[in-house]
Amino acid sequence: MNDVRxxxxxxxxxxxxxxxxxxxxxAVNSQQETSDIGHRTSDRATITVFAVVVLLLMSNLALAxxxxxxxPYSFDRSINPLxxxxxxxxxxxxxxxxxxxxxxxxxxxxIGNNRKVWTTAMQALRDGEMPPKKSKQPSDEERKRLIxxxxxxxxxxxxxxxxxxxxRPAVRRLTRxxxxxxxxxxxxxxxxxxxxxxxxxxxxxxxxIADALSIAPVQVEQYYDAAGKVLNAVFKDRKATAAxxxxxxxxxxxxxxxxxEVIAAFAARAYRxxxxxxxxxxLLGIYDVAVAxxxxxxxxxxxxxxxxxxxxxxxxxxxxxDAKATAAYHVASYDMASRLSYFLWSSPPDAELLKLAAxxxxxxxxxxxxxxRRMLKDPKSRALAENFTGQWLQLRNLSDxxxxxxxxxxxxxxxxxxxxxxxxxxxxxxxxxxxxxxDLIDANYTFLNEELAKHYGIDGVKGxxxxxxxxxxxRRGGVVTMGAVLTITADPxxxxxxxxxxxxxxxxxxxxxxxxxxxxxQLPAAKADTKGKTxxxxxxxxxxNAECASxxxxxxxxxxxxxxxxxxxxxxxxxxxxxxxxTGTLPSGESFNGPLEMKKILLDRKQAFARALTxxxxxxxxxxxxxxxxECVVKEALAALEKEGWRMSSLVTTIVRCFPFTHxxxxxx
Numbered sequence: 106m107n108d109v110r111x112x113x114x115x116x117x118x119x120x121x122x123x124x125x126x127x128x129x130x131x132a133v134n135s136q137q138e139t140s141d142i143g144h145r146t147s148d149r150a151t152i153t154v155f156a157v158v159v160l161l162l163m164s165n166l167a168l169a170x171x172x173x174x175x176x177p178y179s180f181d182r183s184i185n186p187l188x189x190x191x192x193x194x195x196x197x198x199x200x201x202x203x204x205x206x207x208x209x210x211x212x213x214x215x216i217g218n219n220r221k222v223w224t225t226a227m228q229a230l231r232d233g234e235m236p237p238k239k240s241k242q243p244s245d246e247e248r249k250r251l252i253x254x255x256x257x258x259x260x261x262x263x264x265x266x267x268x269x270x271x272x273r274p275a276v277r278r279l280t281r282x283x284x285x286x287x288x289x290x291x292x293x294x295x296x297x298x299x300x301x302x303x304x305x306x307x308x309x310x311x312x313x314i315a316d317a318l319s320i321a322p323v324q325v326e327q328y329y330d331a332a333g334k335v336l337n338a339v340f341k342d343r344k345a346t347a348a349x350x351x352x353x354x355x356x357x358x359x360x361x362x363x364x365x366e367v368i369a370a371f372a373a374r375a376y377r378x379x380x381x382x383x384x385x386x387x388l389l390g391i392y393d394v395a396v397a398x399x400x401x402x403x404x405x406x407x408x409x410x411x412x413x414x415x416x417x418x419x420x421x422x423x424x425x426x427d428a429k430a431t432a433a434y435h436v437a438s439y440d441m442a443s444r445l446s447y448f449l450w451s452s453p454p455d456a457e458l459l460k461l462a463a464x465x466x467x468x469x470x471x472x473x474x475x476x477x478r479r480m481l482k483d484p485k486s487r488a489l490a491e492n493f494t495g496q497w498l499q500l501r502n503l504s505d506x507x508x509x510x511x512x513x514x515x516x517x518x519x520x521x522x523x524x525x526x527x528x529x530x531x532x533x534x535x536x537x538x539x540x541x542x543x544d545l546i547d548a549n550y551t552f553l554n555e556e557l558a559k560h561y562g563i564d565g566v567k568g569x570x571x572x573x574x575x576x577x578x579x580r581r582g583g584v585v586t587m588g589a590v591l592t593i594t595a596d597p598x599x600x601x602x603x604x605x606x607x608x609x610x611x612x613x614x615x616x617x618x619x620x621x622x623x624x625x626x627q628l629p630a631a632k633a634d635t636k637g638k639t640x641x642x643x644x645x646x647x648x649x650n651a652e653c654a655s656x657x658x659x660x661x662x663x664x665x666x667x668x669x670x671x672x673x674x675x676x677x678x679x680x681x682x683x684x685x686x687x688t689g690t691l692p693s694g695e696s697f698n699g700p701l702e703m704k705k706i707l708l709d710r711k712q713a714f715a716r717a718l719t720x721x722x723x724x725x726x727x728x729x730x731x732x733x734x735x736e737c738v739v740k741e742a743l744a745a746l747e748k749e750g751w752r753m754s755s756l757v758t759t760i761v762r763c764f765p766f767t768h769x770x771x772x773x774x
Contacts, residue, residue, distance in 0.1 A: 177250055178250065178253065178254045180212070184250070184251065184254045187247055187250065188207065188251070190241070190243075191240070191241065191242075191243050191247075191251075192207050192226070192235070192236070193207060193208045207222070207226065210222075213258055214733055216259075217258060217259060217262065217732075217736070218732045218733045221720075221731075223258070223259060225618075227252055230248055230251055230255075231252055232659060232692055234618075234659075259736070262736045264740065267737060269734065270433065270732070270765075270770070271764060271765040271768040271770055272729055272770075273729075274424075274769050274770060274771065274772055275316060277313070277315045277318060277422045278315075278318040278320060278420060279419075279420055279421070279422070280299075280312050280318065280451075281300070281302050281304075281305055282451050282488075283313070283451050283452065284298070284420075285297045285298065285299040285300070286450070286452035286488065287419070289452070290452050292335070292338075292342075292345045292348070292349070293344065293345055293348060294338060294339065294342060294345055296334075296335055298331040298335055299331075302327050302331070303321065303323060303324055303327065306319065307496075308730070309730050310497065310721065310724070311493075311497075311724060311725050312496065313728055314729060316729070320420075328414070329415050331414075332411050332415050333411065336411060336414070340403070349367065350403065350406070351367055352366045352367055353402070354402040361392075361393075363402070364402070364406050364409070367406055368406060368410070368413075369385055371410060372385065372388060372413045372418075374453075375413050375414065375419045376413075376416075376418040377422075377453050377459075378425075378440070378462070379439075388409045388412060388413065389409070392405050394408070395408040395409075422440075422447065424436065424440040424769060425437040425440060426771060430771055433768045433770040434768060434770070435468055435767060436767055436768060436769050438461070438463075438464075438467040439454075439459070441467040441468070442462040444761075445467075445473070445477065446480070448726045449477065449488070449489055449757070450480060450483070451488035451489075451491075452488065457476075457479075458476060470767070473761050474761065474762055477754075477757055481536055482537050483537075486536050487529065489536055490528075490529045490532035491529055493722060493725050494532045496725075497612070497721045497722075498528070500525060500528050500529070500593075502593045503521060503524060503525050503592060504521075504525070506593050507597060508592065508595075508598070508673050509598040512597075512598045512599075512672075513673050515673065519569075520556055520557065520588075520673075523553075523554050523556055526571050527551060527552050527588070530573075531550075531552055532584075534550075534552075534573070539753055539754045541750055541752060541753075542714075542715065542746070542752070542756065543708060544583065545714075546583045546585065546704055546707050546708055546714065547579070547707075548576070548582040549575060549576050549579070549582055550574065550576055551573075551576060551587070552571045553566050553572065553574045554569050554570060554571050554572065556569070557588065558574070560588065560673075560675060561588070561674075561675070562578075563576075563581070580676060580700060580701065583704060585609060585613065585667070585700075585707075586670065586700055586704075588674030589674075590608070590674075591605075591667065591672075591673070591674035592672065592673050592674050594608045595672035595673070596672060597672070599640060600664075600667075600668060600671060600672050601672075602640055602644055602664030603657065603660055603661060603664055604664070605667045606660030606661050606662065606663040606665075607660050609660075609667075610659065613707060613717065614707070614710060614713045614717060615713060615717025618659055618660055639680045639681075639683050639685070639686070640668070640680065641665060641686055644661060659691070663689065663691075663703065665688065666699060666700055667687075667700060668680075668685050668687050669685050669700065687700070689703065691706070715746050718756070719739050722756060723735060723738060723742075726760050726761075726766060727766065735765060738759070741763070742759040
């Protein structure tokens with residue numbers, strides 16, 4: 106009986122109990138007597154052992170169940186009932202208030218995978234915004250329990266022992282931008298055929314997410330037509346044609362062998378990896394059909410090239426798969442080259458990446474990191490500024506935003522272009538010169554031409570060319586006070602305080618407030634309603650609605666801090682005849698006056714900003730939403746950022762070396 110664990114060990118595993126009972130039974134059986142009395146004694150001993158084991162097992166299970174019942178953070182017994190009582194009534198698949206369904210996350214892993222939504226829910230609970238004031242409210246203890254549970258769940262990943270999962274494998278079609286850049290790099294011609302394609306789907310704020318990049322029949326037709334137009338342009342350009350036809354048919358040269366060499370080299374560049382022999386034979390079959398139709402050599406090769414440009418191997422980033430693998434495995438070197446190049450350049454791998462892939466050296470983390478650092482310094486890294494930050498910071502929206510022409514006749518097409526170029530040049534400088542990411546909040550430099558400088562009230566800048574300008578007036582510097590951001594976060598004819606506040610909260614700090622209730626009245630727009638009142642005063646009236654006050658208390662102060670900038674980003678001291686009040690007080694109690702003091706508060710929250718940047722860049726790099734295990738990558742990146750002076754390179758190199766970026770798994774794991 107000494108082998109049976111004591112009842113005080115309430116976490117004794119069932120397997121240990123079984124092993125203990127077996128050992129006890131063996132010990133008793135070995136002592137059995139040969140007499141009938143001995144046998145009866147042995148039987149009674151065996152029965153006794155079984156009885157004790159059963160009692161121990163039942164006792165352990167009962168104690169474990171009691172412990173589970175008493176655990177205030179047990180999801181099934183303690184938390185789910187609270188969520189059902191206070192949250193699920195509005196946030197379910199049918200109602201989806203605020204486009205949020207909390208009920209679908211029915212276990213801890215799903216909650217961890219849906220981090221952004223549950224972080225917002227936790228913040229809303231903490232700030233008293235949810236449940237709405239008119240709804241039944243949890244007690245202080247219940248509210249605290251929910252907040253603690255969410256916080257623990259989101260931070261519960263044990264990175265030291267977690268089973269690494271790179272996520273479900275996904276097939277990624279080239280976006281319109283990636284398609285255009287791929288054509289450019291193939292032929293050396295900037296043709297931009299993708300501009301005529303159907304818009305790319307978007308998810309998680311980006312258009313390169315695999316699940317959103319489907320291919321519709323109309324797109325197949327667009328690819329076919331675009332391939333023909335591209336080849337027409339190529340065959341009119343001697344330099345481009347010469348680059349493709351690395352061998353010509355002629356006297357003493359077998360035409361089919363020459364075609365094979367040309368097609369194989371072109372297809373390998375287009376597919377970003379060597380071409381399998383069987384596929385090359387298919388392409389040569391197309392060449393053969395053209396030759397049989399009496400087409401000349403170049404046009405026969407062109408027919409095969411057309412097939413290459415509409416092949417899934419070109420249009421889709423198809424990665425090599427280890428069909429026998431039962432666990433995650435390192436991405437093949439050629440596919441690793443494409444992951445790096447489309448992440449940092451939005452274009453195919455260059456010659457150096459392909460050479461390293463051919464040597465199978467892109468399995469080495471140090472080589473991957475060295476290549477990432479090289480690529481960040483390359484002018485092609487402007488694509489990271491345009492396609493990553495252009496979507497994360499919503500800078501692309503400036504192209505479609507149209508300020509009211511009567512109110513702002515100064516907003517010209519050239520000013521719009523200069524505003525957008527300022528942002529991209531500034532971010533490009535940060536990337537190539539490895540500046541601290543905190544420059545995005547505040548910096549002592551920017552890029553201006555004469556028109557934009559005058560718009561900002563900055564003297565000494567001449568000419569149409571954009572140029573780096575040192576800032577002595579810190580009312581500029583950083584993206585939040587750039588004309589592009591200030592314009593896209595305004596209405597056509599006036600500023601929009603809540604929208605600007607939401608931008609700072611959601612995009613810069615990564616904690617977007619919940620959407621407003623559907624029946625909240627809009628601010629009055631008619632002049633009769635607004636005469637003699639600043640926008641701030643109108644918002645004070647709007648906030649008298651208790652249902653609106655809690656959200657506005659969080660976002661409006663940040664919008665107030667930017668009220669000195671009008672709807673196209675010019676500095677102003679007055680709104681009409683009334684002085685601008687740019688003071689604000691956050692729910693935390695921090696107060697500020699104007700954009701300089703507000704930027705200081707944002708810099709004090711560098712961890713929140715760095716997390717928002719890191720999570721967004723990781724989504725963009727992986728082409729999927731984040732899952733629970735990705736929190737380990739985020740934590741590692743944040744630690745590297747802080748250790749290395751918040752340099753952009755520390756974030757990028759952490760991502761390109763991380764497990765989900767360098768590994769893949771099969772669909773059925």
